[in-house]
Structures are given as structure tokens and as C-alpha cells.
Amino acid sequence: MNGARSALKPDKPEQKQRIDLNSLATDKQQQHHQATRLWLANKSGLRSLGRGLGITKALGMERMEQLAPNIDRPHRWQAYYPAKTEKQGDVALFIGCFSDMFDQKTLDDSITLLNTCGYGVHVPGTQTCCGALQQHKGDSKQAAQLAQQNIDAFAPLDITAIISSATGCGSHLKEYQRIIDRSLPACDINTFLSQIEWPSSTQFNPLNKKVAVHEPCSQRNSLKESNSPYTLLKRIPALEIINLPGNEQCCGAAGSYMIDHPIMADSLRDDKLDAIKASQPDILVSSNIGCALHLAAGAKAANINLEILHPISLLARQIKT
Incomplete structure (x- = not known):
């Protein structure tokens, strides 16, 4: 493709x-x-x-x-965030471009949960955009240059994995082997946290609400890891978890497509909004920043009272302190 x-x-x-x-x-x-x-x-x-x-x-x-969402005041990143419990190892966090601009909350929450599970988190300052935007627009030369810059940024680190909170970025990081014949140990935050052993002391506050899980195309079709958010959310007592009807269909975000081609993008989104109205969740979770922004803008325009956030942020909010 x-x-x-x-x-x-x-x-x-x-x-x-x-x-x-x-x-x-x-x-x-x-x-x-x-x-x-x-x-x-x-x-x-x-x-x-x-x-x-x-x-x-x-x-x-x-x-x-x-x-563009309402955001908290942007902050700069530390080079390293130490584990808060018995150390299990070190990972690195891929902050991306638009996640860093519009969704630092999810990145902060990713660090919090990783630290809670005993992992120190490196955030190298020389990392850059994953290159998906450029690759999708046909600029394979710049996409390869960005891939090499990220390879160089993470190469010096002694880490278990490079964690991404946006499935669009994560799926593209896994394409580096094909693009420049170099690979990164990239792993989606949902998948990583669903596969490791959590400290027995970590508990979550109950939440008596219905949450619908939106499955981004990059998570469902490229990474093929759509089950991991459900596994993680089951840690929250009393939470009713459903899959958003029509998850097999694209929401219309598709990287920059929602900006370049708003008519078609919004038409695809309308089906998601209809599914939301029919299933009536209190919360919608999505693991890709572009999808979340696109769906949130549509819900606001349609006067749908719905909180939309990353599953990691919902977990972090419910953790007992």
C-alpha cells in the first residue's frame, strides 16, 4: 500500500x-x-x-x-523517569509529533503506569515524527530520513522496548525494517501492559459506567492487537466494557485524510456517531490520537455528551493511590 x-x-x-x-x-x-x-x-x-x-x-x-482539543499547558520532557516500584527493567517512550502536541496527558499517564509496574522510562530528545505522514503522502525519501533519525535516537539505550501510545505511530515504527532495513523493538502501550506482570499492590477504584472501545484500523488491521485494551480495562472493577459497533470500518481519520478530505472523512465518521448514539456509552476509548481527535470533534458538533480518551488514561485515573 x-x-x-x-x-x-x-x-x-x-x-x-x-x-x-x-x-x-x-x-x-x-x-x-x-x-x-x-x-x-x-x-x-x-x-x-x-x-x-x-x-x-x-x-x-x-x-x-x-x-484541536482543549489541552493542559504543554511541558518539556525529562530524559528519564525512574521506576516507582521494584525495578523490572527500562523502556523508552516514543512521543511522536501530534501526540506530543495534543495528547501529553496520555503520554504522562503511560509513564505513570510504566513506572508503577517497575519500568524506568527514557524519553530521548532527538526522536522525531515516525514518518507515517510523509510515507502516506508518497515522500518515501523523507520518511526514510525520519526513520533513520529515530533509529539513531534510541540506539544508545539499553531498553526492553520502545513504547508507543498511538497505534498509527506504533504500526509505522514496525515498518522500519521494510523502509530502511533497520528495526526498532516497538510495542504498543496497551499490548506491553497487558503482557507484563503487574505488582500485586496495584489496585483500581471501581467505575460503574459503560465504556465503548473503538478499535483504530492501525490497531485492528496492522498491529492485529485489538484485544489488548479490553484485557487492560478488565482490571477496573464494575466497568461495563463493550466494543463499538462497526469497529471493522474506518472512522475516517486516516492520518491527514481527515484534514485534506473532510467531506469523505466526516461521512465515514457519521457511521461511528450513529453507533455511539445506539450503544449509549458513558465513555469512548481509542488508542490512536488521530481517531480520538476526529471522533471527539464529531461528537461535539453533534451535541453528543461523551468523554473520549485513551484506555491508558482511564486506567491511570482509576488507579488507587
Whole structure:
């Protein structure tokens, strides 16, 4: 599939965006600045004012504004987070590009749970975008350069695995062997935590709610690890866990597709929103940042009162302290 994309002429987007996604994805400094601006706009009320006055639409940023979540103040990462219980080993965390911008909460929660399970967590500062965005747009040369940069960033570390919290990134990290004939010990956070032995002292508070599990295409079809979130969520007492009907169908996010082709992306998302309305969960969990942003924007537009978060964040919130 990726080879075919590289051979074809790049697809012409339906909507022209003022923000260069490729530049943003590969520039950590720009990511931090843009995330800080988003946080300030939310906090000050300028974001809602700009939307109400039609400024974001006039600037060609309406779609991006719809997808961008309300975020906490962005922070910088430590190089290492030590285990909080008897040490089992060390891992590294892949923070990605848009996860680092829009979902530091899930990354923080991943570190918390890994530390709780006895794993120290390295976060190398020289890591970059996984390259999926570039590969999918047919730029195999830059995708290979980004893959090599990540190989070099993680190479010096003595680690058990490189943990990813976004299944889209995680599935692409596993493609490095094909892209540059080098491999990384990449593992999805759900899969890693569902396979290790947890400390017997770790307990979770009950949650008497219904949670629907959305299975991203990258998790279901590429990684083939869609069972792991269900396994983890069973640790929470009293939680009713269901699969979101229609999980075999794409939600329409598909990396940058939801930005470049909003009409088709939203049409695919409508089926998910119908499934949410029919099953009426209190919470929806998704293990891919793009899917979560796309579904959350759709739920908000449809006035569906629903919390959407990563299964890791739900686990971290329920852990007894």
C-alpha cells in the first residue's frame, strides 16, 4: 500500500490548509510553540472568540481548529523517569509529533503506569515524527530520513522496548525494517501492559459506567492487537466494557485524510456517531490520537455528551493511590 502511494502522484486535497503539517510534524520547537499558543487561546477565550467572529475560517484554519482539543499547558520532557516500584527493567517512550502536541496527558499517564509496574522510562530528545505522514503522502525519501533519525535516537539505550501510545505511530515504527532495513523493538502501550506482570499492590477504584472501545484500523488491521485494551480495562472493577459497533470500518481519520478530505472523512465518521448514539456509552476509548481527535470533534458538533480518551488514561485515573 505504502509503495503504491509513493509511486502515484500525490493526492490533491479538497481543502487548502494554512498550516504546513509536514513542517509541524518534524519540528519539535514549532510543536511546543503551537501547543502553547493553543493552550493560551483556550485559557484566554480567544479561541472561541476567533471562531465566533469567523476569523479562523477566514484564515483557512477552520478544520484544524475543529479538531484541536482543549489541552493542559504543554511541558518539556525529562530524559528519564525512574521506576516507582521494584525495578523490572527500562523502556523508552516514543512521543511522536501530534501526540506530543495534543495528547501529553496520555503520554504522562503511560509513564505513570510504566513506572508503577517497575519500568524506568527514557524519553530521548532527538526522536522525531515516525514518518507515517510523509510515507502516506508518497515522500518515501523523507520518511526514510525520519526513520533513520529515530533509529539513531534510541540506539544508545539499553531498553526492553520502545513504547508507543498511538497505534498509527506504533504500526509505522514496525515498518522500519521494510523502509530502511533497520528495526526498532516497538510495542504498543496497551499490548506491553497487558503482557507484563503487574505488582500485586496495584489496585483500581471501581467505575460503574459503560465504556465503548473503538478499535483504530492501525490497531485492528496492522498491529492485529485489538484485544489488548479490553484485557487492560478488565482490571477496573464494575466497568461495563463493550466494543463499538462497526469497529471493522474506518472512522475516517486516516492520518491527514481527515484534514485534506473532510467531506469523505466526516461521512465515514457519521457511521461511528450513529453507533455511539445506539450503544449509549458513558465513555469512548481509542488508542490512536488521530481517531480520538476526529471522533471527539464529531461528537461535539453533534451535541453528543461523551468523554473520549485513551484506555491508558482511564486506567491511570482509576488507579488507587
